[in-house]
Amino acid sequence: MRTVLPLYVHPLDAPTAWQAERLGDVTVVVNVHDGPGKKPSAVYEVVLAQLAEGGVPLLGYVDLAYVSRPLADILEEIERWAAYRVNGIFFHAAPTSPFGLGPVSMAIRVARGFGLRDLILNPGEPTDPVYRDLDVPICTFEGSWQDYQRWPPKGSQPGDGHLVYGVPTDKVDAARRLMLLRHAGFGLATDLDLPHPYAGLPASMGELSPTP
Template identity: 35%
Template sequence: MKLLVPLYVHPGVDPAAWEALAAAAPRLHGVVLNAADGPGPRPDPAFTAAAERLRGAGVTLFGYVDTGYGRRPPRAVAADVRRHRRWYGVDGVFYDQAAAHPALLPRYRRLLIVARALGARTAVLNPGTHPDPGYAELADLLVTFEGSWESYTHVTVPPWTRAHPPERFCHLVHGVPPEHARAVARTAGGRGAGVHCAVPGRGANPWRHVPWTLREAS
């Protein structure tokens, strides 16, 4: 099992969290870089330094881009991808708030074509739920769950996921009690997801913490 870590905390606020990610490089599928709900209006030197440290450790970086469930203008989405690539040298893109409805498949196909044309080698789509099966054909990694531990215990997995290898799916779980941290990895694997993240955080930004398994190792 690999970890995809969306660490949404400034390196100046919690430098130890970023150090923990660099130290855990072999265990990571990648890290989502999110300076200000995207790349922000200008380069942030602290994020530039953190990105350089992670790249030097061999970590794949994904630039966070909000797609507004398909409502955000494609030009604005492309501009964020371009800034992430230019300012932070990210390897790929993390398209958050992705749509799940089949009617928007052509729009997301175009967004991914543009991202790859701008140099993003890998792409993650995050609808946070199981979308129409067509989305699994577009992304390198599909986040089919994002939510609380309480919700995660009741998730059902549609049969179509079995047609794809586990490394194509990711589960992001927050509000995880320490005694259940390792259960997330086992549960994700049992549900056909080879990538996951389990954090203790709750509230508006639960992703300001490193995963439980990295906290235990530190």
């Protein structure tokens, strides 16, 4: 199972969280203040180059806002990510209705056109089956450990992603086992919790390396 770690903390605020030797082959989602900004950030350029050279897979964060954002803004943000050392895009707040398929499909085509091939859709819940035709991994659960335990994975498929936060540290292994039983292909079990579940490395990061 591939571990995907949203790392929504600035490198200057948590420098140790951005060390390639600690991250290994964990896929890191980079959120530069909800987007890469109008101009490349010198700090992120340096840090992402170091991680890329260390073999850490990197995804840029793009908020689709359930396609309530203007499509032009989404496409411009994808283009700005292409200036960074990232392998692909993590599309957050992806829609689940078939009526949102057009803008999402366009965003995916544009990302691939820029060579950003490693893509993830994150609606945080199951989508309409039509999204499967996009051939992009889908994160069909994002929520608390409490909710994950009672979640009926209807509409989820083997290989989908599960992001689970608020897991008691002594339950991280149990959370990962449940993810595997539910055939998650990628995701995260973290002991960090709301309001900032992705504010840095989980205390249990050592147990979050990909499991065969």
